[in-house]
Amino acid sequence: MEQSKENEFSLQLKASGYRLRTRMTQQVAFWTIRLLGFVVVGILVWIQGFIIVNGAGVLSWDFLTQAPTEGMTSGGIFPAIVGTLCLVVGSMVFAFPLGVMAGIYMNEYTKDHWTVRLIRVVTNNLSGIPSIVFGLFGMALFVNTLGFGDSIIAGSLTLGLLVLPIVIRTTEEALKAVPDSYRSGSVALGASKLQTIFRVILPSAFPNIITGLILAIGRVSGETAPILFTAVAYFLPKLPTSIFDQVMALPYHLYVIATSGTDIEASRPIAYGTALVLIIIVLAMNLLASFIRKRVSRKQR
Amino acid sequence: MIEAKNVNFYYGDFHALKNINMKMERNTVTAFIGPSGCGKSTFLRLFNRMNDLIEGTRLTGECLIDGQNIYDKSVSVVELRKQVGMVFQKPNPFPKSIFENVAYGLRVNGMKNKKEIEEIVERSLRQAALWDEVKDKLKKSAFDLSGGQQQRLCIARALAVSPTVLLMDEPASALDPISTSKIEDLIYALKKEYTIVIVTHNMQQASRVSDNTGFFMLGELVEFSETKKMFLNPDKEQTQNYITGRFG
Ligand SMILES: Nc1ncnc2c1ncn2[C@@H]1O[C@H](COP(=O)(O)OP(=O)(O)OP(=O)(O)O)[C@@H](O)[C@H]1O
Ligand SMILES: [Mg+2]
Numbered sequence: 001m002e003q004s005k006e007n008e009f010s011l012q013l014k015a016s017g018y019r020l021r022t023r024m025t026q027q028v029a030f031w032t033i034r035l036l037g038f039v040v041v042g043i044l045v046w047i048q049g050f051i052i053v054n055g056a057g058v059l060s061w062d063f064l065t066q067a068p069t070e071g072m073t074s075g076g077i078f079p080a081i082v083g084t085l086c087l088v089v090g091s092m093v094f095a096f097p098l099g100v101m102a103g104i105y106m107n108e109y110t111k112d113h114w115t116v117r118l119i120r121v122v123t124n125n126l127s128g129i130p131s132i133v134f135g136l137f138g139m140a141l142f143v144n145t146l147g148f149g150d151s152i153i154a155g156s157l158t159l160g161l162l163v164l165p166i167v168i169r170t171t172e173e174a175l176k177a178v179p180d181s182y183r184s185g186s187v188a189l190g191a192s193k194l195q196t197i198f199r200v201i202l203p204s205a206f207p208n209i210i211t212g213l214i215l216a217i218g219r220v221s222g223e224t225a226p227i228l229f230t231a232v233a234y235f236l237p238k239l240p241t242s243i244f245d246q247v248m249a250l251p252y253h254l255y256v257i258a259t260s261g262t263d264i265e266a267s268r269p270i271a272y273g274t275a276l277v278l279i280i281i282v283l284a285m286n287l288l289a290s291f292i293r294k295r296v297s298r299k300q301r
Numbered sequence: 302m303i304e305a306k307n308v309n310f311y312y313g314d315f316h317a318l319k320n321i322n323m324k325m326e327r328n329t330v331t332a333f334i335g336p337s338g339c340g341k342s343t344f345l346r347l348f349n350r351m352n353d354l355i356e357g358t359r360l361t362g363e364c365l366i367d368g369q370n371i372y373d374k375s376v377s378v379v380e381l382r383k384q385v386g387m388v389f390q391k392p393n394p395f396p397k398s399i400f401e402n403v404a405y406g407l408r409v410n411g412m413k414n415k416k417e418i419e420e421i422v423e424r425s426l427r428q429a430a431l432w433d434e435v436k437d438k439l440k441k442s443a444f445d446l447s448g449g450q451q452q453r454l455c456i457a458r459a460l461a462v463s464p465t466v467l468l469m470d471e472p473a474s475a476l477d478p479i480s481t482s483k484i485e486d487l488i489y490a491l492k493k494e495y496t497i498v499i500v501t502h503n504m505q506q507a508s509r510v511s512d513n514t515g516f517f518m519l520g521e522l523v524e525f526s527e528t529k530k531m532f533l534n535p536d537k538e539q540t541q542n543y544i545t546g547r548f549g
Binding site for chain 1: 354
């Protein structure tokens with residue numbers, strides 16, 4: 001009895017031709033996907049490694065804290081770092097509150113109203129527009145019409161506009177993820193809508209909203225086109241003292257010394273160093289933001 | 302005293318409550334029973350105006366609490382909801398500490414005095430028979446509690462704002478028998494100070510905790526009478542069938 005049962009069992013385990021074929025297809029598909037995964041990661045590692053290898057040599061305290069010298073073929077990139085930080089902070093001060101408020105309006109106040117659909121269409125379109133168009137728009141409106149001139153504020157506003165869709169989107173998604181039972185629980189205790197939003201909904205959506213901030217910062221610190229006509233200078237001997245001053249910025253500085261410097265060959269190492277610093281800044285901001293996010297979400301659990 | 306007069310309620314075109322009349326006395330427990338989808342929750346939510354949050358709904362008739370129409374323009378919904386607390390079917394604590402969950406209602410109502418808040422939080426947790434289990438971990442997240450504890454926390458949270466009426470929508474449906482009996486004891490104890498309305502699918506529970514019972518079917522209030530009478534000798538055959546489980 002036992003014996004025959006076992007036989008039956010092992011008979012079933014022997015794969016038919018059809019089974020063999022599906023198994024093969026599965027293996028092929030699996031390895032293709034795995035290979036593609038490796039390729040993608042490989043390319044990323046290669047790019048980063050290339051920049052790290054070439055840029056690490058010029059990294060030094062002086063490189064980070066000195067201004068460029070000798071026609072930008074030596075010296076540091078301090079003014080560009082400061083400029084990029086100014087633009088990042090400025091654009092976030094503008095885009096973050098505005099985007100979060102828009103997201104709140106869209107998800108908490110007028111769920112499927114036509115205004116919301118309109119805003120959604122417009123923001124989607126906005127995020128598809130090439131960044132150089134934002135640059136030109138910023139120049140027309142902030143630099144010329146409003147008379148800010150090439151300045152931190154004009155550049156920040158332009159960059160802010162560029163990332164507004166990201167902030168709105170992620171805020172909306174973050175708020176959607178908050179269970180309705182929090183809303184009804186809060187309202188049932190006699191809380192007003194505004195109290196509910198500020199005391200329950202935003203705190204619990206905050207970790208996800210921060211993700212939007214991370215994405216926005218990453219985007220802003222690397223963009224060149226929007227600041228080209230609105231904020232940056234080729235070379236500045238001194239740091240900005242007000243938001244109406246021009247600045248240098250890392251991505252533009254990189255572009256300049258890589259393509260149109262006084263001596264491109266001589267400034268090559270500096271270009272790699274600049275790229276490395278740019279990557280490190282973006283990375284550091286991401287780490288900081290995800291650290292904040294982890295802490296907040298741990299507190300809530 | 303809570304009173305419904307000729308209440309009709311619509312979700313869009315759907316007629317969810319049909320001409321309902323009911324009176325609930327102060328300091329009594331009223332249970333709503335009936336098959337799923339008959340409108341018990343809808344009717345319950347009328348009394349703290351939670352249905353206002355749902356779009357496309359319409360109400361005719363009057364809902365009165367102590368003689369005042371709570372749908373009158375002069376009534377503040379926020380004030381009403383302070384008076385009429387609610388416990389939901391699924392425990393829904395906020396992602397905050399145990400203490401902050403109970404203090405929430407006080408804070409949104411503008412209470413600032415730390416000492417006073419602490420006192421009320423403790424009193425409410427005691428009332429909800431949860432104090433001894435959480436007194437050493439008030440700062441811990443409410444999500445660390447078990448489902449039954451979370452539900453009692455939600456009851457404490459509702460009690461903290463000193464309501465006069467407590468609406469409970471199947472408060473024990475997600476709980477084990479021990480937590481359930483704790484909550485039933487609680488309802489019994491709270492009756493002295495509060496007017497309680499509870500929705501339940503559990504016949505024994507209805508007969509154990511309530512003074513009066515309303516039986517709903519397809520949006521109509523089929524029968525409303527003293528619980529004892531309802532379970533021993535109901536007027537309507539439908540009620541009899543439902544209670545004894547011979548419901549088709
Ligand atoms: N938000 C809503 N929109 C549209 N229809 C709804 C909504 N909520 C409930 N209904 C409908 O109203 C009727 C009554 O629903 P209600 O939730 O009051 O039933 P219930 O008696 O509480 O049922 P249960 O015992 O399953 O909780 C149901 O037919 C339901 O489909
Ligand atoms: Mg229900």
